[in-house]
Amino acid sequence: MALEVESKSPRAEIDGLISSGRAEIAALRLRELWRNESGPAAAAFVVSRFEKLRGQVPLTTTRLALLRSFTVEPAVPLLRASAFCAGIDLTVRIGDFNTYVQELVDKESWLYSFAPAAVILAVRTADIAPDLWGSSGDMSEATIRDAVSRVAGSLQQWVRLFRQNSQASLIIHNLEQPIQPSMGLLDAQAAVSQSEAIRKVNCDLRNLASPASGIYVLDYDALVARYGRLRWHDERKWLTARMPIAADQLIHLSDEWLRFLAPLTGKVAKALVADLDNTLWGGIIGEDGMTGIKLGAEYPGAAYQALQRAMLDLSRKGILLAICSKNNPADAMEALQKHPGMLLRPKDFACMRISWNDKAQGLREIAAELNIGIDALAFLDDNPFEREQIRAALPEVTVIDLPDEPMEYAAALRNCPAFERLTLSAEDQQRTAMYAEQRERTQAEQSFQSKEDFYHFLQQEVEIAPVGPATLARIAQLTQKTNQFNLTTRRYSEQQVSEMAARGCQILAMRVRDRFGDHGVVGVAITSDVGEVCEIDTFLLSCRVIGRTVETALLSYIAAEAAARGRCRLVGRFIPTKKNAPARDFYSEHGFRLETQNGDGTVWSFDLREQKIASPDCIRVSVVNGGGN
Amino acid sequence: MIFDQVRGIASDLFSVPADHITAGSSPHNIESWDSIQHLNLVLALEETFSVQLSPAEIEQMKSIGETAKLIETKLQANLR
Numbered sequence: 001m002a003l004e005v006e007s008k009s010p011r012a013e014i015d016g017l018i019s020s021g022r023a024e025i026a027a028l029r030l031r032e033l034w035r036n037e038s039g040p041a042a043a044a045f046v047v048s049r050f051e052k053l054r055g056q057v058p059l060t061t062t063r064l065a066l067l068r069s070f071t072v073e074p075a076v077p078l079l080r081a082s083a084f085c086a087g088i089d090l091t092v093r094i095g096d097f098n099t100y101v102q103e104l105v106d107k108e109s110w111l112y113s114f115a116p117a118a119v120i121l122a123v124r125t126a127d128i129a130p131d132l133w134g135s136s137g138d139m140s141e142a143t144i145r146d147a148v149s150r151v152a153g154s155l156q157q158w159v160r161l162f163r164q165n166s167q168a169s170l171i172i173h174n175l176e177q178p179i180q181p182s183m184g185l186l187d188a189q190a191a192v193s194q195s196e197a198i199r200k201v202n203c204d205l206r207n208l209a210s211p212a213s214g215i216y217v218l219d220y221d222a223l224v225a226r227y228g229r230l231r232w233h234d235e236r237k238w239l240t241a242r243m244p245i246a247a248d249q250l251i252h253l254s255d256e257w258l259r260f261l262a263p264l265t266g267k268v269a270k271a272l273v274a275d276l277d278n279t280l281w282g283g284i285i286g287e288d289g290m291t292g293i294k295l296g297a298e299y300p301g302a303a304y305q306a307l308q309r310a311m312l313d314l315s316r317k318g319i320l321l322a323i324c325s326k327n328n329p330a331d332a333m334e335a336l337q338k339h340p341g342m343l344l345r346p347k348d349f350a351c352m353r354i355s356w357n358d359k360a361q362g363l364r365e366i367a368a369e370l371n372i373g374i375d376a377l378a379f380l381d382d383n384p385f386e387r388e389q390i391r392a393a394l395p396e397v398t399v400i401d402l403p404d405e406p407m408e409y410a411a412a413l414r415n416c417p418a419f420e421r422l423t424l425s426a427e428d429q430q431r432t433a434m435y436a437e438q439r440e441r442t443q444a445e446q447s448f449q450s451k452e453d454f455y456h457f458l459q460q461e462v463e464i465a466p467v468g469p470a471t472l473a474r475i476a477q478l479t480q481k482t483n484q485f486n487l488t489t490r491r492y493s494e495q496q497v498s499e500m501a502a503r504g505c506q507i508l509a510m511r512v513r514d515r516f517g518d519h520g521v522v523g524v525a526i527t528s529d530v531g532e533v534c535e536i537d538t539f540l541l542s543c544r545v546i547g548r549t550v551e552t553a554l555l556s557y558i559a560a561e562a563a564a565r566g567r568c569r570l571v572g573r574f575i576p577t578k579k580n581a582p583a584r585d586f587y588s589e590h591g592f593r594l595e596t597q598n599g600d601g602t603v604w605s606f607d608l609r610e611q612k613i614a615s616p617d618c619i620r621v622s623v624v625n626g627g628g629n
Numbered sequence: 630m631i632f633d634q635v636r637g638i639a640s641d642l643f644s645v646p647a648d649h650i651t652a653g654s655s656p657h658n659i660e661s662w663d664s665i666q667h668l669n670l671v672l673a674l675e676e677t678f679s680v681q682l683s684p685a686e687i688e689q690m691k692s693i694g695e696t697a698k699l700i701e702t703k704l705q706a707n708l709r
Contacts, residue, residue, distance in 0.1 A: 011641075041641035048644050073665045240684045247672040507691050584661040 014049055023056035028368060028391060028491040031085045035401055038251055043077035043372050050084035057395075060091040060265050064169075065116040066092060066102035069127035071243035079254035080281035083247045086258065086417065097242065098127060104158045107165045118264055119162070120218070120257060124244065125175040125198060128154075132415035133174070134182030141192045151175075152204035159208055159215055167495060171260050172209070173220040174202040179229045209421040211473055214323060214495040216260060220341065223256050255417070262320070262417040266480055267420035269378035269398045271320035271350070272311065273366055276332055278382040280304060281345065285331045299331050306410035308343040314413075315348060317421050318428025320435065322351040324379075329354045346378045350385075359386055360393035361481050370435065371543040372373050373579070378418055382406075407628070419509050423494070425474040427520035437517040438544065444516075455549060456617045458514040462553045465624035467507040472497060473596060474521045475509055482524075483579040485541035485551070487572060488587060500526065505537065506561070510554050519544055534562035534608075536572040539586075546582055555590055556615040559622070563608040570608055575601040631704070633695040638673045639693055642666055652694025675698060680707070 008016075010033050017026035026049070028089070034046050050059075066072055074617060076092050083090040093114050094101050103111045111119070126133040131147040140344030155172070181187035181194045188195070202221065202324060209215045224232045227249055228498055234246040259497055262268060281304045298516050303356040315321055325332060331356045346352075351360035351369050359381075360629045367374045375396035381387055387399050398418045413419075421428070441458070448454040463594070467475055476494040483489065492500070501507050510523030522542035527534050541551050559570050572587050587604035588594070590613055595603040606613075615621055632652070639654065640647040643661045656662040662670075670690070671682055680703050682690075688697040 039676045040669045041638040041677070044644065044669070045641040071668070074669050202650070236683070237679070238686070241668050243668070247675045250672070 011045060018049060018052055021056075022040070023053050024395060027053060027057045028395060031391075032434045034081055034085050034192065036532050038078070038081070040074060040077065040247075040250075043081040046081040046084060047077055050081075050089070054089065056390070059084070059087055059272055061091070062118070062261070062265050063091045063093075063114065064261070065095070065114055065119045066122060066255060067095040067103055067111070067119065068101065068122040069098050069124050070122070070245075071241055072236075073120055074243065074247075075245075075250045075254045078251050079257050080531065082254060083261060083304075085263060086267050088261060088267060090588075101154075101158065112165045115167075116168050118171060118261065119166070120260075121170065121172045121237060122220075123173060125178070127417050128551040129175065129198075129201065130545065132201070134194060135594040139182055140196060140437040141628045142196070144197045148200050148204075151201050155201075155205055156208060159213075160452050163213070167214065167243040167493070167499075168262075169216060169264055169493070171216045171218050172205060174194050174205050176221040176224050177229075179233065179575055181443070181479050184191060192482070193578075194195070211476075211494045212498055214493055216422060218256060218260065218447075223252065227252055255415075259417045259420045260422070263420050263422045267418065268420070269319065269416075270372050270376035270378075270415075270481075271322055271366070272378045272380060272419075273324045273363060274311065275383070275386070276323060276325035276327055276335075276354075277408075278406075279380060279402075280308060281335065281341070284320045286328055290335060290339060291336065293339070295339060297341070297603055300406070301341055302449065303406040303409060304568060305341060305343055306407075308411060310413045311344060312348070313421055315430060315432055317419065317424060318431045319419055320372075320431060321348055322353075322366050322370070323349055324353045324359050326356050326359070327354050346430060352430055356459070360390060361392055363390065363397060365392060366592050367601065369544075371484075378416065380413065413584050423473045423477065425477055425521075427474055433518065434544070441514075441516050452618070455616070458516075458548070458566050458618075459620075460548065460618065461513045461620045461622070462549060462550050463511040463513070463622050463624055464554065464557050467501050467509060471509040471521055475524050478521070479538060482540045482542060483577070484581075485546050485583045485586075486577075486580050487539045487583050488537065488575045489577050489580060494530055500528075500537075504528070506556070506558075508554070510550065512550050523532060523550065525554055525558055525590075527558055529562070529565065529567060532566075532568040533569040534558070534565070534570050535624040536570065539572065550619060551586065552590065552613070553615045553619045556613040557621065559606065559608060559613045562610075568609055571595070572604045572606075573601060631701045631709065632694075635674070635693060635697040635700060639679065642669050642673065650693055652697070653692055656690040670696070678704060679703070689693065 010029060014026055014029045014033065017029065030049055032047050033042060050440055054379060074096060076094065080090050080092065094110070097239055103109045129147055129151045159170065175198050177195055177198055183194065187193045194571050206217055209217045228295070232246060232249050233244055237246070238244040261468060275279060282300055285293055288392055295304050297305065307525065311321055331341060336342060353365055363377055363379065364374065374394055378398040378400060379390050380400050380402070382402055390397055391399050398416070399414055400413060402412055444457070445454050448457065465471065472494050476492055476497050479490060479492045499508060505526055505528040508525045509521045511521050512519040514522070522545045524540050525536065526538040527536050560606070562570055572592060574584060591611055592604035592606045595605045636650045637648050639650050643659050643666060644646070646661060662698065671687055675682060678700055680700070686699055689699050
């Protein structure tokens with residue numbers, strides 16, 4: 001034993017990579033380590049090493065405050081390790097035990113000076129509603145009713161006070177049910193009962209939550225139930241360390257927190273690129289043929305149908321589906337079109353790369369065709385070798401780790417935080433159909449001699465409307481997701497957009513339709529009047545309609561409206577980023593004069609008294625007032 | 630070796646190189662070994678070795694050597 005050659009441990013290898021400056025590979029190995037052993041010890045290692053990689057690998061920093069009634073400290077390194085692996089450098093501050101009320105209510109508290117982007121309120125039923133937990137022994141109807149109105153009322157009040165002091169997202173754990181109701185079987189028979197009361201509080205809490213308010217519910221009761229109440233709780237740890245959760249369950253809590261942080265920090269995948277053989281069906285279509293592959297309602301084909309169902313659910317959340325597989329295209333297409341067990345059909349995919357080419361290249365092409373960044377792709381493949389290749393070649397892609405057992409594929413896909421969304425717009429739900437229309441457009445465009453002829457053929461219609469309830473979510477989403485045609489790249493939550501509207505800013509949503517279909521809301525402009533000047537705070541266009549001259553129609557409208565309000569000048573800013581080169585010449589091309597240029601970008605000015613911006617004559621513009629849809 | 634495994638966990642948690650950790654390492658000579666890290670150590674041991682540690686046993690974990698001995702005893706008891 002003593003003579004055995006010492007193989008280099010993953011930790012020693014990672015430290016070697018860090019000290020020799022190979023940051024990208026070190027980050028890759030750290031993610032691998034965390035996938036293999038996601039416990040407290042590995043968490044401490046992963047966090048300390050990622051801290052050394054700051055500035056060398058791309059990380060989004062964000063701040064999280066945890067208000068709590070129990071020991072959450074051991075979950076924090078787990079959360080930070082998972083967050084680092086997802087590209088988020090998280091600074092966490094934890095409140096004292098059971099001081100969450102003071103922290104929320106007192107505007108001088110550390111909570112507000114810490115200025116977190118998100119706040120999690122993690123409070124146990126036993127602490128916030130001891131009478132509903134059965135601690136007092138009195139479970140009379142009157143007690144239960146009083147407790148429900150008191151708890152719901154308090155939550156409402158805290159949320160209101162919190163909002164007066166902070167614009168952070170607030171994520172509230174809902175109340176969990178006890179392992180055993182205090183009245184036993186009787187609980188399920190009564191109209192007024194312990195479990196019913198907890199459900200009522202949770203229902204009131206859900207009514208407080210909305211994207212516009214920036215308040216979200218973490219369904220803690222469902223989380224505990226998912227892993228099993230008996231396994232989740234650890235009475236011994238509760239009594240000795242005020243930690244009610246078993247050691248091996250903590251990771252599930254930190255994962256659930258991360259599911260909120262991923263969409264809040266924009267670390268989301270916009271498209272899922274899937275393999276075919278042994279992923280969407282069992283077996284190899286080129287060898288096993290249509291009758292040989294496993295796919296259907298019964299085992300073993302059912303596992304693959306479950307995965308396809310999970311993919312359809314993602315599609316309904318606005319996540320695009322694409323295929324990147326190594327097959328003969330004819331074999332694969334026959335299965336996609338005709339196999340009776342397929343739940344997904346060619347129309348469900350926004351893009352396909354079926355060939356014998358390298359998959360990294362396929363992914364690059366898919367990102368280009370869908371007009372999204374490579375970092376917006378997620379990759380699903382049963383073959384560990386292909387997954388490793390993509391991890392090494394394209395580290396920004398979210399690679400989904402599939403277990404060996406196909407029956408676990410669907411759950412692995414559903415678990416991925418990159419597919420979480422906190423809001424859903426009408427555009428999200430129709431996205432795949434929109435990409436199909438886009439393909440028709442591109443084909444049509446190629447048959448025209450000049451761009452002008454094509455624009456006339458398109459019969460574009462632009463509808464401009466001030467922000468309303470129907471467009472608020474989409475406007476905020478566009479500010480958060482648009483990278484290319486975005487003059488200032490200022491990110492706003494729904495709540496911030498509402499506040500700007502309340503302050504009197506002009507917030508406009510632009511919807512575009514043409515002969516092929518409806519693009520939905522694809523443009524946003526936010527302006528505000530300061531003295532004689534109308535300032536353009538935000539001007540952006542979804543990549544779907546770049547190069548269609550609709551931006552000129554929107555700018556023309558802004559200029560005309562500002563002039564009508566008596567402003568003399570329209571002032572815009574261009575703040576360069578790595579991705580927004582397509583918008584660089586926007587102001588100069590529309591007759592703006594360069595005012596200043598500094599490290600923050602350029603400022604442009606347009607004289608409204610002497611000039612006008614003409615709207616393209618091939619576009620029909622209509623204006624909807626009073627918050628269109 | 631249980632001792633090596635315990636030492637590896639302690640090295641991760643306390644951010645101290647494994648070869649600096651001996652049987653005599655304790656909260657007195659490892660600065661980062663505070664009450665929170667002690668709880669983390671308990672959780673890491675429980676997860677790694679699939680054991681449950683009682684309050685009395687947690688009391689016994691006064692050094693790395695004693696901690697490793699405790700785990701060894703518990704694992705042997707499980708085998709019987």
